[in-house]
Amino acid sequence: MLDVPARRPTAGSALTRLHQVLAADELSRDVALAGLGRWRIGGPADLVVTPRSTESLAAALRVIAETGVPHVVIGDGSNLLFDDEGFRGVVVRVGRAFGGFAAKPDGHVEAGAGLWVPSFVRQVIEAGLAGATHAIGIPGTLGGLVTMNGGSQRRGIGENVLSVDVVKRDGTRRRIDRTELRYSYRASALQDAGAIVVAARFRFEPGDRHALRREAIGILAARRAKFPRVRANCGSVFVSDPKLYSLIGPPGLAIERAGLKGFAIGDAQISPDHANFIVNNGQARSADVLALIGLARERVRALTGIAMDAEVRHLAPDGVMRPAHEVAAVPRFIQPPGQEHRP
Ligand SMILES: Cc1cc2nc3c(=O)[nH]c(=O)nc-3n(C[C@H](O)[C@H](O)[C@H](O)COP(=O)(O)OP(=O)(O)OC[C@H]3O[C@@H](n4cnc5c(N)ncnc54)[C@H](O)[C@@H]3O)c2cc1C
Structure with missing residues (x-):
């Protein structure tokens, strides 16, 4: 048979x-x-x-x-x-329909998962609360931020999360306490839970609105000067690693030292502005981006002995979503940096 x-x-x-x-x-x-x-x-x-x-x-x-x-x-x-x-x-x-924002003077905030992060942060600041300002420049939804433990300046939103409301695979709603979320650097248990975050609850500290506004403006200006803005990109590709940091610095610097800043495969390019960003110069394919991720990981590992992990997640055609470095492989045809370089 x-x-x-x-x-x-x-x-x-x-x-x-x-x-x-x-x-x-x-x-x-x-x-x-x-x-x-x-x-x-x-x-x-x-x-x-x-x-x-x-x-x-x-x-x-x-x-x-x-x-x-x-x-x-x-x-x-x-x-x-x-x-x-x-x-x-x-x-x-999960889009803007899942909005909603409420803050109490004691620092408790409840917000919808579809809120645009910069707008969430602005509302936290206007409520006179400190602790979310680091996320002012992060383009994404609050649900994504809470799931990825996103943040900047080595902070993550998970520090302030009290609980999240999710809809589970069977359609039932549940509140999950922060102790179950297992927050770590740019990761949480939500990434593999299969549950959908619809709202989150936070605790922030009272702060001075004017000082917080100034801080937010400063963070935005620093990001504008540092990150590529014109070409399509997904922010930092690799997660910072403390061992790599003490040896060389952040992933961008390590990739630059490995000689790959500006290196391109097809229309995907390691940004000439910031080597931890990969930009799409027009018609980039996912295969090009994965090849660059594999190459950068391999070259930095050869240089330092440390294998960087990707923050960016890849969605496969069968629905498996995992950190992109787990899918990336170094293609054999790769030319040494310089030969495929695009200005
Ligand atoms: C220019 C640029 C700069 C960036 N800078 C930063 C930065 O400084 N710091 C930083 O941490 N990130 C940064 N990022 C990455 C990104 O913006 C954040 O990770 C953001 O929080 C992701 O939100 P999203 O809605 O786009 O999520 P998606 O990219 O759509 O999803 C990311 C992950 O979250 C899951 N997810 C999304 N929504 C939900 C939900 N409602 N319930 C359950 N799971 C969900 C997805 O399944 C996926 O695993 C940057 C990205 C760009 C393009």
């Missing part, structure tokens, strides 16, 4: 049911992922669900669970590398 492999459920099997539980503008088919991520890279996703409420989100998740179709959650796609082949499943996008 032939050994026939089990068929994976396709997005098509969920389509009719999703149409029944969602409004027309909450569901789209064959969406170019390049339009949903800041790298402007990626083939088509079969379905994209952009729920307008927690109820719609829960209903969609129940259908997805019943049909067994792969799904992933995204915010603004500012830390994601979508694949050239796209994704055979359902992308659930």
Whole structure:
């Protein structure tokens, strides 16, 4: 007898049911992922669900669970590398519908996961609270920030998180206490939990509004001077490593020392402005970006003995999402730096 492999459920099997539980503008088919991520890279996703409420989100998740179709959650796609082949499943996008912000004078803040991070930080500052200002320049949703433990100046938002509200795979809602979130540098247990953050609760310290505003302006000015702004990118590619830091410095400096600043593969280029950024000069493919990630990791490892891990996550066509260095490989055809350099 032939050994026939089990068929994976396709997005098509969920389509009719999703149409029944969602409004027309909450569901789209064959969406170019390049339009949903800041790298402007990626083939088509079969379905994209952009729920307008927690109820719609829960209903969609129940259908997805019943049909067994792969799904992933995204915010603004500012830390994601979508694949050239796209994704055979359902992308659930937490957007501005999940807004809402409330602050109490004692420092407690509750906010929706779809809030734009700079707008969240501005509201925290205007409430006279200190502790979120470091995140003023981070482009993304609050849900993404809380999941990635995003931050700057070696801080992470996880320091101030008290709890998060999630909708689980089965559509039920749950509050998760910070002790279960296992925050570490640019990582949390939420990355692999499969649950979708819809709101978060924080505790900040009272602060001086004017001083906080000045601090925010200073941080934005420093970021503008340091980071590439014109070309599409996903922010820092590699996570800072304390051992590497004490040996050479941050990942950008290590990549520069390895001779790769400005090095390009296809239309993907290690930024000439900041070597921990990879920019899309037009038609970059995910394969080009992964090759650069593999190359930078390999060259820095050869130089220092330390293998850098990527902060950026790659979404594979089958729905597996993992740090991009786990997927990256150094292609054999790579020329020495300089030969493929684009000014
Ligand atoms: C120019 C630039 C500068 C940046 N600077 C910084 C910086 O200084 N510091 C920093 O930390 N990051 C930085 N980033 C990276 C990025 O902005 C942050 O990680 C951001 O918080 C991600 O939010 P997002 O909504 O775009 O998430 P996405 O990129 O859409 O998703 C990231 C991860 O979070 C998960 N996720 C997203 N939303 C939810 C949700 N509601 N529930 C559960 N899981 C969810 C996704 O599944 C994925 O694993 C930068 C990016 C860019 C483009």
